[in-house]
Amino acid sequence: MCNPNDDQSASAAPEQNDVHPDDFPWHIGVCDAHCHPTDTMSSIASIGSMRARALTIMATRSQDQDLVASSAAKNPIRDRSVLGSPAKQDTPDKIVPAFGWHPWFSHQLYDDTEASTPGPSSSPETAEQHKTEHYRAVLSPQPDDAFIASLPDPIPLSTFIADTRQRVLDAGTALVGEVGLDKAFRLPWPWGKRDAAGTAAEHTAEADADANAPPSRDETLTPGGREGRTLSPHHVKMAQQMRVLRAQLRLAGELGVAVSIHGVQAHGVLFDALAALWKGHEREVVSRKKQKMVATGAEDFSSSSEDEGEEGWGDDGGNDVPSRPKVKEKKAYKPKPFPPRVCLHSFSGSPQMMQQYLNPAIPVETFFSFSTAINLSTAGGESRFADVVRACPDDRLLVESDLHCAGQEMDRVLEDISRRVCAIKGWPLEEGLARIRRNYEEFIFG
Incomplete structure (x- = not known):
């Protein structure tokens, strides 16, 4: 989601003069890795006529979970093969849903997974007392009674996780998201x-x-x-955000689906939260010296995931061209305590922080998406942008709009960010868009 100091109902990228819709190769397949059009439900009808090939629509709170599910049910993407075909008027398969609870709303869940954590009883007086005690425990500074009264009754974390599990399973192709940590946001x-x-x-x-x-x-x-x-002084304590985040990351690991992650002023804490989940599951990384000691073809010492089979390059006709990877043969997924793939959306960290996630011992594939709405919304962000994009591995880069309204403006900002990253990477547009689309396929489907 957008910067907490912006109106999240009207996030938009700065106007650009370098967008030329007539010469942009939409037929390659442009995929929005992160957006929120269900915040403006009247815009959902325009998705079918958009030139973008795929929209990954995020749920964030109680009010939009069903909206994301119903929108995706009418326009689902079930198969990675459709992403390489051009979007046509009223194309029905355009949406990949993501179900999650955003850190801005993490105070609205209470952790009932610990036996020592009491829940509300059927008594109205006890329920009201539970609500008051919960919000005073997870918000800082402690809110007064009037502020607490304006907040919704908190929902059990276990109930949300169970509902999310079912929504992901029902959707067929889905993510967990938007989840994360945010030190800057205030209620x-x-x-x-x-x-x-x-x-x-x-x-x-x-x-x-x-x-x-x-x-x-x-x-x-x-x-x-x-x-x-306007914003109050109250923010959600980091311990509460962490509880909600960990529960969702574990769910994604259980189901074997990717996660879209929000991180603001919390890059180190976020990395540590993920690292705690994959601890003990690190990949073996064999040194080049040891690899040279092994006879050619005797054993593959690559650091690929244990769930992946062999991968080749070529087109569907078997010609030796670098078009797209052949379909991988995969073993049955084994549930893990961490997600198989994550995307750090509108990544605002440094190249050094990016490198932490790219350690070959890490058993999670990390992707990085970029948007004009966030990454280029400030002078500081724009000054760092080129260096971060250059540091991003070619096979881990995604683009997004992060907009709250579907339609022509979403297409425009997707074109703008695509042009910018391709220029920085030195990619011709068609080659760059094909790379980014393949990355999206890998992020969604593995």
Whole structure:
């Protein structure tokens, strides 16, 4: 999702002058690795006419889980082979759903997996007490009674995980996401409420901004988002975010599906959270010296996953051309405590942080997606962008829009980010788009 200081209902990339729709090779297959069009349900009807080949639509909170499921059921992508075919008018197979609980809303779940964690009883008084105790435990600074009253009743984490498991299984092709950690986000004030600064006699900048907050929500938008409200001082404690994140990562490992991950000002903590799950499952990395000591063809000392078979290159006719990988022969998936593949969406870390995820001993394939809406939204982000894209391995790079409304604007920003990364990588457009599409296929299907 977008920067917490932006209106998440109206995220948009900066206007660019280098987009030329008439000469862009859409027929190669442009795949959006991360977006939120169910935040504006009226835009879903436009997906069929979009030029993008695939949209990976994220769920983030209670209000959009069913919306993502129903949208995908009408436009599902079941097979990786369709991604190489051009998108046509009203193409029915365009959506890969992702079901998850975003860190911005992680306070709305309570961990009932520990025997020592009491849940609400049937008594209204006890349920209200449980709600108050939960929010005071997971939010900092502790909110007052009025703020707590504006929040929804917390949901058991076990119930959410069970529901998500079923949604992923029902979808056939699906991800877990959007999940993650965020140290920057603060909860918005409730509708119709303002911080005390907004009513104080002194006119601070924050008070002036608060006074201009929208008086009521836009009914055309899916409930639950920020939608322009000013931010309170309250944030979700990192321990609570970690509990929710770990449960979802373990679910993805159980089901063998990929995960789309949000990380803001938490790159080190996020890496440590993943590393704790794969500890003890690291791949054996054989030195080049040892490899040279083995007779040619005697044994393959590559660090490929134990679940992968052999992979070759060539087209479907057997010609020796670098078009796309042949279909892998895979063993039956064995559940693990960590996901097989993750994508760090709108990756904002440094090249050095990227290298941590690329250690060959790590048993998780990590992809990195980029968007103009996030990566190029600030001067600092734009100044780092080229170096990070260059550092990204060619076979781990994805593109995304991260927009909250489907249609022409989503196509436009996908074209823009695709052109930018291809230029930085020195790829001709058709070659670059083919690479990125193959990466997307690998991320989704393995």
